[in-house]
Amino acid sequence: MSDLSQVKALIFDVFGTVVDWRTSLINDFTAWGKKRGIDGDWTALVDGWRAVYAASMDDVRKHPERGYVILDVLHRRSLEKLVEQLGITGLDDADLHHLTMGWHRLYPWPDSVGGLTRLKTRYILSPLSNGNVALLTEMAKFAGLPWDLIMSAELFEHYKPDPETYLGAARLLCLPPEQVMMVAAHNHDLKAAQNLGLKTAFVARPTEYGPLQKYDLEAKGDWDIVAKDFGELAGRMGC
Amino acid sequence: MSDLSQVKALIFDVFGTVVDWRTSLINDFTAWGKKRGIDGDWTALVDGWRAVYAASMDDVRKHPERGYVILDVLHRRSLEKLVEQLGITGLDDADLHHLTMGWHRLYPWPDSVGGLTRLKTRYILSPLSNGNVALLTEMAKFAGLPWDLIMSAELFEHYKPDPETYLGAARLLCLPPEQVMMVAAHNHDLKAAQNLGLKTAFVARPTEYGPLQKYDLEAKGDWDIVAKDFGELAGRMGC
Structure with a gap:
């Protein structure tokens, strides 16, 4: 077993790992669409939006001459x-x-805030997300995520997994x-x-992509910790 | 009077404004010196250290070819x-x-944490300090400063007041x-x-530099707010 006694900081993937972006956005847009009187297949929109996420970042990666472009x-x-x-x-x-800023209004998984709060007593906690700094900052205030600092791909002008x-x-x-330690x-x-x-x-997070999720249903690698939720992670890290 | 209703974020100078670096370091080093059996004029050390602070950053500013150097x-x-x-x-x-890391172990002024906690309910709060990210992060955990994110000169590879x-x-x-809004x-x-x-x-903060402080004893400029402490600042900002 790997020696984790030297770990001082935990950094977290956010979309899918800390927050349930899919359910949050579908619920947000469905309620908003009714109020605003706009009809749409909001589930298709949300799934389609996430489906082009990787390609949109690849485009930034392939064209450094255009400069870095934030996720918003x-x-x-x-x-x-x-x-x-x-x-x-x-x-x-x-x-x-308003729809774009929906990505700033995402709800955490039920175990996220409790686990982070325990981990924070002993470790430095930060996101390391492709979301930009303002997005992650507003999301933390909205969702009550107790980060010590906000680290974003934006600070390095490179998207993960660079x-x-x-x-x-x-x-x-x-x-x-x-x-x-990277948590994802x-x-x-x-x-x-x-x-x-x-x-x-x-x-x-086997329901991140909804009922038809095909990938990341289980650990596929020699990770130092595999935990069922953030509570178990906190316990394994001595908190 | 200036319209402050559009302000969304407050960013803070830290050394002197949020924390009492001088008293913190003198007390820390005096206690440590006794325990370690090392004699020294710790007050002279602390005052001398701060006295060369501006010059050390000027040197980075004047030599961009050497690259940015963090405050630690x-x-x-x-x-x-x-x-x-x-x-x-x-x-x-x-x-x-150990002495260098003393700058990560600074105590807040008595009104700092209470005022920040009130302001955080309504505004995004961040340092904007010449301290590096790790210094500011560790100090926040040590002193209980409830920042939403950590912004440091290091992120921009320029020292204030650039x-x-x-x-x-x-x-x-x-x-x-x-x-x-910049608070300092x-x-x-x-x-x-x-x-x-x-x-x-x-x-x-008229005792920041000790009993012989000569500068910044009072506001000298047309600032939007002049407050006696962070409690009054929070009240003036509607918190």
Whole structure:
């Protein structure tokens, strides 16, 4: 078993690992659509939006000459295409902004806040998310996430799983990678972190993508910890 | 009177404004010196250390070709010269490290935590300090400072009062400068922020530099708020 006694900081993937983006957005948009009198297949919108997430970041990665683009802006661009494809009409600029800011209003999984609160007594806690700083800051206030600081891909102008993000987080914390543990519900995120020397913890979120989820149903890698939720993670880390 | 109803975030100078670095360090080093059996004029060390602070950052500013250097490293370099000048002997590498990390163990002024806690219910709160991210993060855990996020000169690779710091903070928050208020006990810090369009609040800390303090005893500028402490600041901001 891996020696975790040197770990000083835990850094967290956020979308899917800490918050339930899919249920949050579908509920938010469904209620808002009724009130606003706009009809739409909001489930299709949310699933479609997330489906183009990776490609939108790849586009930034492939075109460094255009400069880094924050996730709020990528979300807005993807949304504009999707509403057209899905035939959702009658949305003005303020509506599109409201929907885009939906990503700042996400609810945590039931165990997230309790587990983080326990872990915070002993460790430095931060997100390491592709969400931009303002998004993560507003989400933390909305959802009551007790971060010590906010680390975002934006600070490094690189999206995960680029090495600059994991190594940048360790650098800002003035810690060697092995004193930092990456927590995620996604095996590929942990793999990238592990390759750079970080410790790893997997927490399965088998309904993140809804009833038809195909990936990340279980740990697929030699992670330092595999826990069923943040409560078990806190216990395993001595909190 | 300035319209402050649009302010969304308050960003704080830290050394002197939020924490009493001088008393904290003198007490810490005096107790440590006794225990460690090392004699020294700790008050002279602390005052001398702060006296070379501005020059050490100027040196980074004047030599961009050497790259940005974080405050922990500047502190250590200054300390090595000072202990020699003051004839403090018998310090090994671990001792020098312990003293340097003293800047992570600073106590807040009596009104700081209460005022911040009230302000946090309504505003985004962050330091905007020349301290590096790890320093500010550890200090927040030590002193119980309830920041929403940690913004440091390190993120912008520029020390205050360079414009990159104030504008960088507004950019990370996705806010126009006039929706961000800089809070400081130092008139020059507020002047730099005001010149860039930020709102400003002055809180006097007339004993920051000890009994012989000469500067920043009172507000010298057209600041949006002048308050006697963080409690009054919170009240003036509607909290």
